[in-house]
Amino acid sequence: MAAPLKADLLLNGCDVVPVDGTNKYIRNGALAVKGNKIVWIGKASTAKRQVVAKSTIDGSDQIAMPGMIDAHVHTAQQLLRGKIAELGRRRMVKIPVWRNYYIPFEGMLTDEDVYLSGLLCYANMISVGTTCFAEAGGPHPDAMGRAAIDTGIRGFVSLNTVDQGAGVPKTMIASTKQCYDRNVALVKRWKGSKGGTDRVQAWLSLRQIIVCSPELIKAMAEAARTLDVKIHTHLCEGVYEIDYSLEKFGKRPTEYLRDLGALNHYMHCAHSVLLSAEEMDLYVKHRPSACHCAFGNYAIGPHRLHEMWRRGIDIGLGTDGAASWGSMDIFQVAHMARVGQQAVMGTPWSYRNVMPSEELLKVATNGGARALGIEKDIGSLEVGKKADILLVDRNQLDHMPLYDPYFVAANTVVGRDVRTVVIDGHVVMKDRELLTVDREEIDRRLAERLPRLMERFDAMTA
Numbered sequence: 001m002a003a004p005l006k007a008d009l010l011l012n013g014c015d016v017v018p019v020d021g022t023n024k025y026i027r028n029g030a031l032a033v034k035g036n037k038i039v040w041i042g043k044a045s046t047a048k049r050q051v052v053a054k055s056t057i058d059g060s061d062q063i064a065m066p067g068m069i070d071a072h073v074h075t076a077q078q079l080l081r082g083k084i085a086e087l088g089r090r091r092m093v094k095i096p097v098w099r100n101y102y103i104p105f106e107g108m109l110t111d112e113d114v115y116l117s118g119l120l121c122y123a124n125m126i127s128v129g130t131t132c133f134a135e136a137g138g139p140h141p142d143a144m145g146r147a148a149i150d151t152g153i154r155g156f157v158s159l160n161t162v163d164q165g166a167g168v169p170k171t172m173i174a175s176t177k178q179c180y181d182r183n184v185a186l187v188k189r190w191k192g193s194k195g196g197t198d199r200v201q202a203w204l205s206l207r208q209i210i211v212c213s214p215e216l217i218k219a220m221a222e223a224a225r226t227l228d229v230k231i232h233t234h235l236c237e238g239v240y241e242i243d244y245s246l247e248k249f250g251k252r253p254t255e256y257l258r259d260l261g262a263l264n265h266y267m268h269c270a271h272s273v274l275l276s277a278e279e280m281d282l283y284v285k286h287r288p289s290a291c292h293c294a295f296g297n298y299a300i301g302p303h304r305l306h307e308m309w310r311r312g313i314d315i316g317l318g319t320d321g322a323a324s325w326g327s328m329d330i331f332q333v334a335h336m337a338r339v340g341q342q343a344v345m346g347t348p349w350s351y352r353n354v355m356p357s358e359e360l361l362k363v364a365t366n367g368g369a370r371a372l373g374i375e376k377d378i379g380s381l382e383v384g385k386k387a388d389i390l391l392v393d394r395n396q397l398d399h400m401p402l403y404d405p406y407f408v409a410a411n412t413v414v415g416r417d418v419r420t421v422v423i424d425g426h427v428v429m430k431d432r433e434l435l436t437v438d439r440e441e442i443d444r445r446l447a448e449r450l451p452r453l454m455e456r457f458d459a460m461t462a
């Protein structure tokens, strides 16, 4: 008999839903992890004979599945969750919200505030099963990076990047050269390993075309190619943006980016809601990635996720941050996307179940990984991939009876059913206890900082 496989961690007795493109699952299975990689997947009965692990987690009554990927989040808006709604009950909310509230708020934050916001944001994500994120671009990205390192989450941080724009606070605008230099320096600072891990890296960022000059967009596209790193942006997110682009350049936003030489697989375009048929073709041809934020996107237009997914565009799901809708739960984003896609892409043609939940689970995991350009590393449970794994309670009344763990994982599981989270081979949450984060300490720091911060925000936005 061959010598048993030596592993660091064995998740044992769980149903395994690998989301590996096969639609298969394993009842009463097991996964072995060594270092930061998955080294073995099979039946628990076989693991008993073939695997020796330093530690074992009992996965009975649980489903093992890949971690969720939030492909568009605003770390520095975490403390604004519910704030605009609260404000709206007292006075009229000014439109657009991003320019009147989100950007001014981000401009108020210190390095320490953003670190705290990051701790809260990433702890929140882990608690609902998100193991990897892409930050849209905010203030003090190094503080975000430190918070990501400390919480154990995987992710890409990036800098708020604005070099023009009426109505944007002056403190949030930098010169074109400053924007470029700061972005490039950030990416270089985070390239490679930090403390033995490459889990946290940085991307370039362009907030969106209205607040970024064509010179900056061109220079950043060049930097992306040189540094081999993605650019996070918002694209086709509102009628005002389409109008701006048509009025100023005589072309639609995607055509504008193409003509600047900036439309390629390095460009990650959050939302991508208001695409013309020609723009959709440009996505297929030039391969920018995208992110569907189902909580908010249907208020903008009938997002064509189904078409984008079918045509092979690298698209994942995102929350757009806590300020935008509230929840950080990608399982819930997927459920909303299923209903949204049915309403806009299925029902009008009596096409039933146009995007089943199982397909949306693939978008949230495989799609997110592709959109972030790291599908070789994460996005499914496969031997050789990095160990970003969830153990999810399958014993709740809302999941019973259980015939098919894939159905349960895709349809009835929500983030709060996640019990245990492994990221990069490390257990960061065990039986819902966060192991990397001191919750009481976060609460204490929030109680200290939040009242003063919100007082200033209220006065500033009155």
Ligand SMILES: [Zn+2]
Binding pocket: 072, 074, 136, 234, 270, 320
């Ligand atoms: Zn956004």
